[in-house]
Structures are given as structure tokens and as C-alpha cells.
Amino acid sequence: MKVTVLTADERIVSLDVEPDELVENLKAILEVETQVPLAQQQLLFNGREIPNSSRLNAAGVGDNDLLMLVSARAASSPASAAxxxxxxxxxxxxxxxxxxxxxxxxxxxxxxxxxxxxxxxxxxxxxxxxxxxxxxxxxxxxxxxxxxxxxxxxxxxxxxxxxxxxxxxxxxxxxxxxxxxxxxxxxxxxxxxAFARVIMLYVDMEVNGFPLKAFVDSGAQSTIISKTCAERCGLLRLMDKRYRGIAKGVGQSEIVGRIHVAPLKIGKNFYPCSFTVLDQADLEFIFGLDMLRKHQCSIDLKDNVLRVGGGEISVPFLQENELPLHLHDDKRLEEPSSSGPSSSAVALHPPAPIHAPGGPVSSQDSNKRARTPQETQNDPKVQRLMELGFDRNTVVQALTLFNGNEELAASYLFGGF
Known part of the structure; x- marks a missing residue:
């Protein structure tokens, strides 16, 4: 059988012995292994000393049991006399x-x-x-x-x-x-x-001629620009305040409007892009799923590039030393605040905009009564739009927004406005 002996200096000795082995013989083996003289050895099992004349099985020692070896000077040792x-x-x-x-x-x-x-x-x-x-x-x-x-x-x-x-x-x-x-x-x-911090995906872009670091996020439903960034890019004058609402993710933030189209430069090419404007200071620009799909983008992590237009343009993702210091903040990147939407999971649910007299929506269907969400729930148009990949609530809100006009609602859902 096997026994494990733990010494006073925390060494572990594993031995193969017979079950009926004498304790004195085991101590002789331990003297060779530990250099502790047999006369100074005390062998303990369950806190009790085992005498030399006992056999291991008679003392209750079984297979894989643990013994403790402590060293004590023999009573006859001269050093213990004084x-x-x-x-x-x-x-x-x-x-x-x-x-x-x-x-x-x-x-x-x-x-x-x-x-x-x-x-x-x-x-x-x-x-x-x-x-x-x-x-x-x-x-x-x-x-x-x-x-x-x-x-x-x-x-x-x-x-x-x-x-x-x-x-x-x-x-x-x-x-x-x-x-x-x-x-x-x-x-x-x-x-x-796995213990290192992961740098989020950023690329260099230009919005209306102004360079910025764009956060590429396929988990964001819409492309987002902050109000301060839109003002810096000279786009605030184009913001449609009728598209106010709430952006919901891990938290939520106020949508102050929408910019329907603006030039976005990626690499050497220009692409039309629409933005949802948030009143949130800790984010600048998020290139979301709507524009990723519209411009046939793919995130290539093997080559560490963002491919746009089916691969006609490739822009590299930025390294950590190429990012400004405020984007190195671990809390903003990895622990989203409860007061604002998570940049990795922004779902936009804007309510029906305020219709100004003579506005584009009211002039298209001024003689029709506005359709309520309850009237739109079972509309076949809802099913057709849901087959395009949108959830029911978003489709109902889009149809309500455009008074049941399926084409306008589809254009809105695909970011055409």
C-alpha cells in the first residue's frame, strides 16, 4: 500500500510499504529519505504517536493515508540534558x-x-x-x-x-x-x-471632411454620432429633430434627431451615410450595423482590416498607440455606464416624430387618419417587412410613422432617410 509522510520542514515523502510493516522499519526508510535519525523521529497518525513496535495496519494506517513526521531529540541525547x-x-x-x-x-x-x-x-x-x-x-x-x-x-x-x-x-x-x-x-x-485587455475596433474616417476615429460596432443597430461631434463636423444644421426618441442598450440615452445623409470618406472613396444623433458626451462616432450592411462591409480579423464595398476598399484597424488617450479608458470600453447605451448593443426605438404643419410626412398623406400601432399589428405589411430581418416593434413603429406606407417604411428601416 501507499502512504504519504509529511515532514516538519514541509517535505512530502511517498512510500510503498506492506500493510503489516513495523513502524520501526518505516522509520529506518525515512531516516534515509529525510536524514532525520531514527531515534529523533516521532511518527503521528491522526494526531497520535505510533510506537516503534506497532504494525501499520494494527495502528489503523491504510492505503493512501497521511502520516506526519516530527523530529525530537532522544531522551538520552546529551544535548537535551542541559x-x-x-x-x-x-x-x-x-x-x-x-x-x-x-x-x-x-x-x-x-x-x-x-x-x-x-x-x-x-x-x-x-x-x-x-x-x-x-x-x-x-x-x-x-x-x-x-x-x-x-x-x-x-x-x-x-x-x-x-x-x-x-x-x-x-x-x-x-x-x-x-x-x-x-x-x-x-x-x-x-x-x-486572455488576461490582456482587448482593444476595440477603430478605423480612420472622415465625416463631411472632418477626420475622426470611428468605432466599428456590428452590435449597434444604427450608425451613431454625438451631438458635439456633429456640431464639429458642421452637420448640426441638418439635424431633423422630428426623429427624437430613446436609444436603448445596457442603459439608455436620448436621441436628439437624425441626419438623413452626409458624405462619409473611408479610404479614398466617399459613401452616403445617415446618422442617429445622441446627446452623449462619452462617445463620438459609431459605425453601426445599418451602414455595415448597406455598404457591404466585412470585418476581417485575420488581416486586421475593414473591407468596404465588397472588398474594393480596405482600411486597417488602428493600434492602441494610434488612439487618443480618452479612448484608452477601460471603464468606457469594458464597463458601460448605466446612464448611457452600451456601444456594443445599441437598439434604437424612436417614437413617432413630431409632425410640423406642411412637413414631408403630413403632406404625403394629409387626408388620411394616422394609423395606430394596434391597427398595424396584424397588417400583412408587417409580415413582409419582418421577413427582411426587422423585429415586429420596429416595423410597427415605422409603419405608424409613415401612416402605413410600406415603401417609405422599408426605406426608413434600411437607412434611406
Missing amino acids: PTDLGLNPDGSAINPIALIRHLRGDPNIMRQLQESNRELSQAISNDNVDLLQNILRQQHQQKLLMQQQRQREIDLMNADPFDVEAQKRIEEAIQQKNVDENWEAALEYNPE
């Missing part, structure tokens, strides 16, 4: 710290080991700092006691009643934590990039 000034008090402090310092400083091998393994203790000895030495010894003694208590709890846990619910719960927690630690170590070795 006290020494180099000993330690029960609290871990030195009985005679000055004598201990002199003894340690006189052994260059010990000092060299202390400099490598315990620099703080080495400095206290070199500087003859008695108070610091005593404090360090007490702290190390307390840490050793805590580790011994933890090991004893682990031993008690392994030898607990298998039908004890609390013991099983602790075993389950220990196994789960071990699995988590192993998974973490495997990730560090085989997938270290």
Missing part, C-alpha cells in the same frame, strides 16, 4: 538573542542561505538589531503555527465521517477551488492573451 542559550521560547523568540546572533554570524554558510531565503532576518542579524530579530522570529513562529493548524484541519477533513454533510461540503469546496486553480494555471500557460 539547556542551551540558542533555544527558542514558546512564543518563537530567542532565549538569548545576542548569543543566537553571534552563533549565526559565525557560520558563513548559514548567513549565505539566510541572505537568499530570508533577507529581512539576515539584515537583522548583520545589524545586531535584537528587537527586529525577536519580532521576525515571533512572526515566523505564528505563521508556522497557522500552517500546522491548516494541515491538521486538512488531515481531520480527510479522516472525517463520510456521511457528515459539513465535511462533504468542505471537501467539495476544496476540490472546486483546486479545479479553479488548475484552470487558471493552464490559462496562464496556454492562453496568456
